[in-house]
Amino acid sequence: MHGLSLKAKLDGVAAGKEIFALAASLYPICRSVAGEGVRETLRLLGRHIPLAIREVPSGTRVFDWSVPLEWEIRDAFIKNSAGERIVDFQSSNLHVVNYSTPVHARMRLADLKEHVFTLPCQPDLVPYRTSYYAESWGFCMSHNQLMALPEGIYEVMIDSGFKKGSMSYGELLHKGETEEEILLSAHICHPSLANDNCSGLALLTYLASQLAHTKTRFSYRFLFAPGTIGAITWLAQNERNVSRIKNGLVVSCVGDGGGPTYKRSRGGNALIDRAMTHVLRHASSSPNIIDFFPYGYDERQYCSPGFDLPVGLFQRSQFATFPEYHTSADNLDFIKPDHFASSYSMITSALDIVENDVTMRNRFPKGEPQLGRRGLYSLIGGSTEGPAKSMALLWVLNLSDGKHSLLDIAERANMPFGIISDAARLLQSEDLLERVEGAAAPPPLSKGRRTVVRPRTVSIGDYH
């Protein structure tokens, strides 16, 4: 059985709950571009899957970049004149601008304000900010809190530091029948943001755990790396093997109920693009399917012109379009097990297509073969899906001329891939269809799925 089984085996409710629980366990950790937070996250994921943890020394040159120092942070606060912690890193790691330099000082409110970030249009929320490449320090707080601060002297302290160490990322290869790979990638550098991207890390970890027991046509490479520099580092270290990647997905923000959103790869017509588009159009009445643009997550790097890999981005709500994005509202209340279940279903449905999109040939191409004699009409006459299934048989027979894959057929028939591939299996089991040499066969139909029902009224049949 190929990847198809992923979806077939799925107990949606249970999967959603497991993914949510994993995301929740990642949420409190203070991650950054490099340092202990990433390492702790990888160890936690490693309890579920045999993840390899790679360490790349600080300062290593990777293309136009160099690997940054590790950031360490132990504590941070702002105290008022009364010595009370009015902003406290211990209550939320978003309060400190990520990658801040250390500071310990007393200052007037006006000077403090130069180092405070707020969201005036969302005055209750704390923003998420980073300062990776400018040496500076800062705090984030709600705008309401900032506005309410009285004049006075404030004590600010960030007990952080930088050290020459290494940047960490996690990698797992599930081997399939071929060395051709599907890349599944999520960024691991954000601190306490639940949807962006505890959700993506958790979903892909769960998917990897399910794949462990599954025989697949393609190999699957999972990559959990810091945004931008992590992907660039991996590309630099794997430059020779990158051509093995035949399809890929960047996964982030998959725990909310928006979208679904798919951003196409740079080329725009890779199999993963067509598969995700197909799945989203059948799963949603208003999917958000957008062309590639060179901003976003690590598809920026995978789709840089020197690589131009067929890698798209799957999300529920599109980044930067939902109000919780990059704020303290992107917390565990914002993500739900149900949304994880449907996101997981969409991703695995698309991977099923990639796994099973084979090209078949009708062995009786002159006129239609007589389906009635073989019981293929009656087989499905009693089912409410009958007419669709009969049409699927006719579509597969008509277009299986060696030039159309099953996805080609599903698209032209405007039917879900699963119905088309089920029809192909049924026809193959009757020796009406054969595999075109060089393409993988779909798995044989399990006998249990075939139930003979005596039809009362044949509404679609050999005769019209």
Added chain:
Amino acid sequence: MHGLSLKAKLDGVAAGKEIFALAASLYPICRSVAGEGVRETLRLLGRHIPLAIREVPSGTRVFDWSVPLEWEIRDAFIKNSAGERIVDFQSSNLHVVNYSTPVHARMRLADLKEHVFTLPCQPDLVPYRTSYYAESWGFCMSHNQLMALPEGIYEVMIDSGFKKGSMSYGELLHKGETEEEILLSAHICHPSLANDNCSGLALLTYLASQLAHTKTRFSYRFLFAPGTIGAITWLAQNERNVSRIKNGLVVSCVGDGGGPTYKRSRGGNALIDRAMTHVLRHASSSPNIIDFFPYGYDERQYCSPGFDLPVGLFQRSQFATFPEYHTSADNLDFIKPDHFASSYSMITSALDIVENDVTMRNRFPKGEPQLGRRGLYSLIGGSTEGPAKSMALLWVLNLSDGKHSLLDIAERANMPFGIISDAARLLQSEDLLERVEGAAAPPPLSKGRRTVVRPRTVSIGDYH
């Protein structure tokens, strides 16, 4: 003169009446997939055209199928306890499930119901049902009648039988200048259904009778054969010559006032597809032009992947979308001479395009030739169609570079093909245009159609 003359000669009212009368004469006959009903129908059509009647022995293997036995039926009824015929084959042959096995029995109402088909949603109508490949018997009646039947013992009798004989179909070849063929096909197996398909048989027979006196570029092959098995049989018997078919139409349901509907061939861009699309778009404000799908009439067989012939389907209302479809309401009240006239006009207009879609070359391609000097603007200045005709001259001159056929030009100009081809004739008569070698020329313009009118105001001319 080519096929163009078909339309030119048409007295629309008379044609519509003749086709209707022929359809009406076919309506009472109880046709089936094989047997005397088909033969009687072919003999009747043979009175109008020199139709060859082919007989194919029962049991002959044709691709994946075999030719069925002949069905004979003499009488059938259901009698109530009082011995009254409450359902009578003599009043409508739809009352018996077509190809029913013989039966003579007495049974309770509950058992009878197992063999009765009705239309609960159209309770006044009798459905049309067949049972070609399951050995069974049955009756059709209105749902209201069935609901009103009292409990009791009923006598059922179907005096039918099967015999080893032959399946019949009719064929006629009108020879044109070339051996390249246009296939025109209608199914002949339905009993008393007026639109589906007495209408198609009648229209094509009338068309064949008109073609008899017409010199055409292409050869025209008319085929009147039982649905599915008839087309498959013909394909099997003519496998070698099928490549001669360059365009084709399946014709059914052409006597009602719906649509017009054109279903494209499998390839979707054959000349017949473009011609029918062109004609329907100019004939109707909302034509129903649909892509190929592998269900319907015998285009299913012609467009099977082993043949993939450029054959489309022309209908008025699309099958299975009008309430009279496959019911007793598809009777002679449902079809009208006027609708036949317009269906005939659309089909012949499209065939005119196929006949006359030649490629011309402008003999004065550098700048415009001076039309005013030749009286070509003044020629049409006084006509209300003047500006359109002038534009047609300019379009033909501009696009006749050897790469655009007249239909290409008509499509780009968004003008009816007839105006473009008239313009081409006029320009050719002035030696401004010449035929591209290898393509057939349009017929010369008859002198009578050219009337010189002295223009008052030249609104489209050499100068702007």
Added chain:
Amino acid sequence: MHGLSLKAKLDGVAAGKEIFALAASLYPICRSVAGEGVRETLRLLGRHIPLAIREVPSGTRVFDWSVPLEWEIRDAFIKNSAGERIVDFQSSNLHVVNYSTPVHARMRLADLKEHVFTLPCQPDLVPYRTSYYAESWGFCMSHNQLMALPEGIYEVMIDSGFKKGSMSYGELLHKGETEEEILLSAHICHPSLANDNCSGLALLTYLASQLAHTKTRFSYRFLFAPGTIGAITWLAQNERNVSRIKNGLVVSCVGDGGGPTYKRSRGGNALIDRAMTHVLRHASSSPNIIDFFPYGYDERQYCSPGFDLPVGLFQRSQFATFPEYHTSADNLDFIKPDHFASSYSMITSALDIVENDVTMRNRFPKGEPQLGRRGLYSLIGGSTEGPAKSMALLWVLNLSDGKHSLLDIAERANMPFGIISDAARLLQSEDLLERVEGAAAPPPLSKGRRTVVRPRTVSIGDYH
């Protein structure tokens, strides 16, 4: 600097005023297809630019045409019974049908009416009429005036004549770096019609005067010739060199406030087509962009199949769609300096694109180069155009793979060409981008345009 400077140097208000003044000076002249009016117009334009005036003898054969005689007109009138001039050529040259034969006669009103043209639907306006190829005479007046004429004897006089002389046209070649040419053409045969085409003559003359001081990549050929016969004559005399024309525009009716309208070249996808479409879509919320059709101005000749030049038509209101068209209302009140300014801006913006549409190559194509380190994000962080400019940098880097020109990138990014080409200059100045051999480089960025602003919040940057 290339053509880009044209727009950059433009003081819109001043340009609009200069073009209007020039158009106003052309307005009173009674032009025709050949004769002193054209010559006087060319001399007037020659005061602004070094225009070569070509004279082609009457009767010269040019393709299917011959050059017409010169038309001379000194006076014309209709006098009523009282001897009063009720229609007077001296008050408007539109009153005489252009190219009228001489006449001096007395006649009854009924006979006079045979020679009078009016506009019954626009009863206050005097139409513009010509009679180039039918020997006849006529007057134009308002319909109201005609209706009010009493019965009586009228004296008509047209003091005109024809002489064997020559047809004149003006030509100017601005030499660029290459011999490849951009053709800019306007018709010069219409008498007192301000928009059609004093406006086009004036705008192109102003453009030529600005180009005189500008170094360009392409050579620019300006042509001011009588409609149809002038273009045909030029094509006949320059047949060998026509292949140098790589892009071109016919310009007419550019002084009103309608449109903007662009009619594509016959091929439809020349660079000028894409450039004008791009400019108009960014300049107007509802540009009128239409496919080629073989009627209009001299694009008819340039786009005839024997030449098929990539020449489009730019207008504000489309010809024959505005009520002032070809009437006495197309006067100096109908055209405005502001409209000239915006028309000029659109034309020069499109020419800027043609000049600067080069193909670049990203020198760091593997992953993104680190823009933050080079100050390229911060450079624009403080500007309100910052995010768009940052996106432009990313688009240029991502698509500069040697296969996409800057216009390709602007179209895919859906951003104005200027922002994309500015981004390319900036990246080139940082050695991140290099010219693809064989394509012209965009000009280097002038240092003055680069202002470093310290960013407060990096909203688009290396990290997401």
